[in-house]
Amino acid sequence: MPTEAVQPSVTPAVRSAVIDLLYRLADDSVILGHRNSEWTGLGPILEEDIAFSSMAQDKLGHAQALYTLLHELGEPAPDANAFLRTTEQYRCCELVALARADWAFSLVRQFFFSEADRIRFELLSQSAFEPLAQLARKLHGELKYHVMHGRMWMKRFGQGTAEGRERIQTAINAVYPHALGMFESTAQDEAIAAHRIGPSESEMQDRWENEGGTVLSDAGLTVPKNVKPVYGGRAGKHGPELAALLESMQRVYRIDPNTQW
Amino acid sequence: MRLAEFHSRDHGPGDSLAQSDTAMIWAALDTVTDPEIPVISIVEMGMVPSVLVDGDATVVRMTPTFAGCPALDVIRQNIVAAVKNAGYENVRVDVVFDPPWTSDRITDVGREKLKSFGLAPPGAACGSINELRIAEAACPLCDSTNTTLESIFGPTLCRAIHYCNDCQQSFEQFKPV
Numbered sequence A: 001m002p003t004e005a006v007q008p009s010v011t012p013a014v015r016s017a018v019i020d021l022l023y024r025l026a027d028d029s030v031i032l033g034h035r036n037s038e039w040t041g042l043g044p045i046l047e048e049d050i051a052f053s054s055m056a057q058d059k060l061g062h063a064q065a066l067y068t069l070l071h072e073l074g075e076p077a078p079d080a081n082a083f084l085r086t087t088e089q090y091r092c093c094e095l096v097a098l099a100r101a102d103w104a105f106s107l108v109r110q111f112f113f114s115e116a117d118r119i120r121f122e123l124l125s126q127s128a129f130e131p132l133a134q135l136a137r138k139l140h141g142e143l144k145y146h147v148m149h150g151r152m153w154m155k156r157f158g159q160g161t162a163e164g165r166e167r168i169q170t171a172i173n174a175v176y177p178h179a180l181g182m183f184e185s186t187a188q189d190e191a192i193a194a195h196r197i198g199p200s201e202s203e204m205q206d207r208w209e210n211e212g213g214t215v216l217s218d219a220g221l222t223v224p225k226n227v228k229p230v231y232g233g234r235a236g237k238h239g240p241e242l243a244a245l246l247e248s249m250q251r252v253y254r255i256d257p258n259t260q261w
Numbered sequence B: 001m002r003l004a005e006f007h008s009r010d011h012g013p014g015d016s017l018a019q020s021d022t023a024m025i026w027a028a029l030d031t032v033t034d035p036e037i038p039v040i041s042i043v044e045m046g047m048v049p050s051v052l053v054d055g056d057a058t059v060v061r062m063t064p065t066f067a068g069c070p071a072l073d074v075i076r077q078n079i080v081a082a083v084k085n086a087g088y089e090n091v092r093v094d095v096v097f098d099p100p101w102t103s104d105r106i107t108d109v110g111r112e113k114l115k116s117f118g119l120a121p122p123g124a125a126c127g128s129i130n131e132l133r134i135a136e137a138a139c140p141l142c143d144s145t146n147t148t149l150e151s152i153f154g155p156t157l158c159r160a161i162h163y164c165n166d167c168q169q170s171f172e173q174f175k176p177v
Helices: A012-037 A046-072 A078-084 A104-123 A129-156 A162-183 A187-195 A201-216 A240-255 B002-009 B019-028 B072-085 B108-116 B131-137
Strands: B037-041 B050-054 B055-060 B091-095 B147-151 B159-164 B170-174
Touching: A012 A046, A012 A078, A012 A104, A012 A129, A012 A162, A012 A187, A046 A078, A046 A104, A046 A129, A046 A201, A046 B037, A046 B147, A104 A162, A129 A201, A129 B170, A162 B159, A187 B002, B019 B050, B019 B055, B019 B072, B037 B108, B055 B072, B072 B091, B131 B147
Parallel strands: B055 B091
Antiparallel strands: B050 B055, B147 B159, B159 B170
16 A cells, blocks of 8 residues: 555565564454454444444455555565465464354454454554554554454453353353464564564563453453463464355455456 | 645655645645545645655655545545646655554644534544543534443444434544544
């Protein structure tokens, strides 16, 4: 989307590290955006239909901006990047790719993701890679609405009826191992920290466990303990859900990649 | 006055424009509106931090309201058309995130126009996650502040839905971001 050539000259090591990080951020955004868009027209109440559609639209916008930064670093154009890569080439975490299941599941996933997303972009606004820092400062303002949405519902369900509390707790327990997978490291993490491109995954996970955990405890919900994270997504090892999603998301584009939209 | 202020507040690369060109281009930009809120111009929205010259091209720097706003492409096309119409053949729109757009960039005139359109203007943008601050909206119909936040998401990305407890009408607010 930005057409201005803003990136400073970067060394090959910095460039590789930035590209690795940007693919994770962009792929998480486009895949979660697509998953949440599956609630459009199907939300349990009108306000939630609109909320999930809006958050989906936000995340697709974030993905477009992130893919544009990648394009400025010599990677494929945003549409080609999103619509022509294979499952193995995607670097999203498994959390975002999981099928939408029931609304409790999608809501809890969104809550866990938004809490991490806000922390991530808050810290990235200090990135030494200035184009990413600028974008992070912009996106951070939008993400506070996603966080408010998730926190409001955790509180409502935690203090609501027994059935609501039970369904949300069931979803929390099911989603949690995948949520921990958001913080899977890659081979570039040392370079990302060394060049001050972004925070370490463990730093983000500590903050996320602390801040997200407080929201759940305050709501009377239980944070699962001693959970083994589901890793693999950051290395391109995905379950069948991502392949199914991409088959649907990319089908029309792949019919004629050169067509003018 | 506003033109000079905008021009000096944010700096970009490239040469500066002659005074007469500056006035012509900003006047042209002041005719470009957001298609979803046609009463307010992109200048009043604070979406144009600066205009500059890059070789033969007139460059309009545009900072988007919401990254996912579907109106951006249309606005970009309308900027090119308006500036061309003012006599500048070679026009480019650079989408930038520096400065990041926030609702604090909307001018006072812009806020009045939002209200006349039936959209409550945003309060001061806050970086923190504060539902109470976002809930503060004066009813654009009766000016009451006895209002309730109904939904932080609305019919477009930039709008929240409130309810006025005095005139008992739902209304939309341009979100503080």
